[in-house]
Amino acid sequence: MPAEWAPQSAVMLTWPHPGTDWFSQMDQVEPVFLAIARAVLRFEHLVVSCEHVFRAQKLEQELNQWAREQNLPGRAHCVAAPSNDTWARDHGPLAVTTEDGTRLLDFRFNAWGGKFPWEKDNALNQHLATGGCFGDTPLETVDFVLEGGSIESDGKGTIMVTSECLLTPTRNPDYDRAAIEALLGETIGARRVLWLNHGYLAGDDTDSHIDTLARFCSPDHICYVRCGDPNDEHYPALKAMEEELRQFHQADGSPYRLTPLPWPDPVLDEDGERLPATYANFLVINGAVLVPTYDVPQDDDALTTLRALFPDREIIPVACRPLVEQHGSLHCVTMQLPQGVVDL
Known part of the structure; x- marks a missing residue:
C-alpha cells in the first residue's frame, strides 16, 4: 500500500447534499469542500461524486472553468452517485501496487460498526468505477470491513492501526488480531502491523481512527497528538499512546523519530459537547499538505510544525x-488515488 506522499493522480470527494446530516449546515460546509477542491486542483485532478446529476454537472463545469482560468494542471470529474454521507476516507477505495500495476480494493463499509446508515456509501465505489472514474484500474471487492482512516501506511510494508478500532466486534467479529494481520498481509501487503492500544478523542465516532491520532511523515518519522494538560480528559490515554509510540521500532530495529502536534483548545458544539478537532x-x-484549522490559537503552531515535517511541500x-461539527475533519472527507488511476 503506497504511502500518502507517493505520487497521486487525483483526490476523491463525496459532496455533501441535503439528504445527509449536513442538511441544516449546507451553507457552512459547502465552502469547506470547495476550498479543498480548489486546493487539490492546483496540483492534481479531482474525482467528485454528487447525489444529484444536475449538481454533478454544474459543479464539474464551475470547478473546471475556475481551474482553466487559473491555468492549473488539475481537472474535475464529477459523477452522480447516491451517498449516505461525505466521509470518502472511509468508504473510498484503497490502492495497492502490485507487479501487474495498481489495483483498487473495495472493502466493506458499515459506518463504523453500524452507527449510521451506510448502504449507499458501501456501494459508492462500484458506481464510480461504472462511471469511468478509475479508468482501466481494476476494482476488487474484499469481504472485510476496513476504513481508510483506520490504517496508516509507510509505503514500505509497515501499517499502523489502533486495536480499539480494528478489534471492535461490530466490524469483523470473527477476526482476532492474528487473523487481521494475516488479512492485511494478503490484501494490502502489510509485512508488519504496529498496534496502538491507547488513544482517544472526545466526540469521535470511529473508535479511535489512526488518522486522528498518529501519522507517518516519512518511513522513519511519526507525528502524533499530545495533550500536555493533566486536567484534560484526554491526558491519560494520549500519554499512554505516546509511551507506546516510543516503544515502536522500524523494520531495521531503529526507533522512530517522533514529533508531537499542537493540542488545540477545546472546540465545542452548540450544546457544549467537545468535538474531535485534531491536527493529525x-x-x-502532490507538492502540498492541506492542514485543518479550527479558529483556535494553536492553528499557527500547527502550520509551523507541519512546515518543518514536510519542508518540500x-x-x-x-x-x-464546520466539518468537525459532524465529528470528522479534512483527511476524513478525502481519499487520494495513485498516479495512473485518473487521467482527465
Whole structure:
C-alpha cells in the first residue's frame, strides 16, 4: 500500500447534499469542500461524486472553468452517485501496487460498526468505477470491513492501526488480531502491523481512527497528538499512546523519530459537547499538505510544525470548523488515488 506522499493522480470527494446530516449546515460546509477542491486542483485532478446529476454537472463545469482560468494542471470529474454521507476516507477505495500495476480494493463499509446508515456509501465505489472514474484500474471487492482512516501506511510494508478500532466486534467479529494481520498481509501487503492500544478523542465516532491520532511523515518519522494538560480528559490515554509510540521500532530495529502536534483548545458544539478537532487529520497531496484549522490559537503552531515535517511541500490551511461539527475533519472527507488511476 503506497504511502500518502507517493505520487497521486487525483483526490476523491463525496459532496455533501441535503439528504445527509449536513442538511441544516449546507451553507457552512459547502465552502469547506470547495476550498479543498480548489486546493487539490492546483496540483492534481479531482474525482467528485454528487447525489444529484444536475449538481454533478454544474459543479464539474464551475470547478473546471475556475481551474482553466487559473491555468492549473488539475481537472474535475464529477459523477452522480447516491451517498449516505461525505466521509470518502472511509468508504473510498484503497490502492495497492502490485507487479501487474495498481489495483483498487473495495472493502466493506458499515459506518463504523453500524452507527449510521451506510448502504449507499458501501456501494459508492462500484458506481464510480461504472462511471469511468478509475479508468482501466481494476476494482476488487474484499469481504472485510476496513476504513481508510483506520490504517496508516509507510509505503514500505509497515501499517499502523489502533486495536480499539480494528478489534471492535461490530466490524469483523470473527477476526482476532492474528487473523487481521494475516488479512492485511494478503490484501494490502502489510509485512508488519504496529498496534496502538491507547488513544482517544472526545466526540469521535470511529473508535479511535489512526488518522486522528498518529501519522507517518516519512518511513522513519511519526507525528502524533499530545495533550500536555493533566486536567484534560484526554491526558491519560494520549500519554499512554505516546509511551507506546516510543516503544515502536522500524523494520531495521531503529526507533522512530517522533514529533508531537499542537493540542488545540477545546472546540465545542452548540450544546457544549467537545468535538474531535485534531491536527493529525491533514492530507498530503502532490507538492502540498492541506492542514485543518479550527479558529483556535494553536492553528499557527500547527502550520509551523507541519512546515518543518514536510519542508518540500507547500502547507495550505483549510478552515475545517464546520466539518468537525459532524465529528470528522479534512483527511476524513478525502481519499487520494495513485498516479495512473485518473487521467482527465
